[in-house]
Every structure is written in C-alpha cells, then in structure tokens.
Amino acid sequence: MGRVVVDVMPKPEILDPQGKAIAGALPRLGFTRFVNVRQxxxxxxxxxxxxxxxxxxxxxxxxxxLLSNPVIENVVNVRAVTPAEIDPSATELIEPGE
Amino acid sequence: MGRVVVDVMPKPEILDPQGKAIAGALPRLGFTRFVNVRQxxxxxxxxxxxxxxxxxxxxxxxxxxLLSNPVIENVVNVRAVTPAEIDPSATELIEPGE
Incomplete structure (x- = not known):
C-alpha cells in the first residue's frame, strides 16, 4: 500500500485570510517568532x-x-510519503516540545 | 528568511468527507489508480x-x-522547508505529466 502526498498552497500574490488570522493569533498565545503564516x-x-x-x-x-485551483493555488509537492509520516510512533520523534 | 512546514491530517479513525468526495471524483475524471484519499x-x-x-x-x-485539533487531527510533520518547495522554477521538475 503506497501513498502519495500532494501539497497545494495559495499563490504568493493571493491574499490568505486564514493564514493572516493565524499569524495574528500566534503572538497572543506567546508564539512570537513567526512573522507570516500561509495555509x-x-x-x-x-x-x-x-x-x-x-x-x-x-x-x-x-x-x-482536481486538487488545486490553478488561478489561485500552486502545486508545491507531489511525492511518495515517507514511512515517518505514516507510522504514528515515528511522529513522537518530532515532538521536541514534550 | 526561514520557513517551517507544519502538516496536519485527520486521524485515521475520523471520517473525512472531503477526502471521500475527492476519492469519488477521481475515477470519473479518469484517475483510476487511487483507492483512498485523505485531505x-x-x-x-x-x-x-x-x-x-x-x-x-x-x-x-x-x-x-493552535494549528490542529488534537481530538480529530494528528500533527504529522514539523520541519524546515526545502528550497525546492519555495523556488517555483524547481516545481517544474516535479511535473512529469507535462
């Protein structure tokens, strides 16, 4: 059973209100390092x-x-999934905050 | 200017109606290889x-x-962005269908 990941992002010139909302919320929650967010x-x-x-x-x-709207979005990634992304126990390894 | 990617997926046991809709639409558009889709x-x-x-x-x-709802979603990835994902010209390299 193989898995392919497709990543789609709004084009840089397109406004991203969800990203803006997150960027506004982060500092209020104490996360001050991030200057911009795109979703x-x-x-x-x-x-x-x-x-x-x-x-x-x-x-x-x-x-x-089908998966993207080429007017406002870019396909930034089409690749096979890595095992670390499937195996939930491998996810623990990327939790430095815990 | 660095960039971090965070990937969030619905937990396997959670129903994903958007993914189901895409999985249903793909064969109608001639894409017959994919047996399941999660968004x-x-x-x-x-x-x-x-x-x-x-x-x-x-x-x-x-x-x-902030970025995920731990009841229904898993954080599957927190990593630095690779240059190929930022540079749009590098995206051309992953367009074997064109």
Missing part, C-alpha cells in the same frame, strides 16, 4: 502497490486538474 | 533568520495548540 492543503492519495513514476505522473495530473 | 492542512510559518531547533520546538508547540 494550504495536503492530500494523501493511497494506491495499491508501489508508488512508481507512473503513479506520481497521474497524481500530478490529478493535482493540477 | 489535511499544510501551514507555512515564516521566521526572520534561520530555522533552528528552538524555532522547530516553538512551531511544534504552536502546531499542537
């Missing part, structure tokens, strides 16, 4: 079997035709 | 200067307190 989407497409080049090509085609 | 969120947090371990720790703290 986009992440899709995980599951395939039977391996993630081959053919699968990635089809995922990219789907990304630009 | 989550991707945030890009911009910082002045380098992405240090301190920055990543603060980003993770923000991810679990």
């Amino acid at each position: 986009g989407k992440r899709f995980e497409l599951e395939v039977d079997g391996e993630v081959t080049d053919d699968v990635l090509a089809e995922a990219h085609e789907a990304a630009v035709t | 989550g969120k991707r945030f890009e947090l911009e910082v002045d200067g380098e992405v240090t371990d301190d920055v990543l720790a603060e980003a993770h703290e923000a991810a679990v307190t």
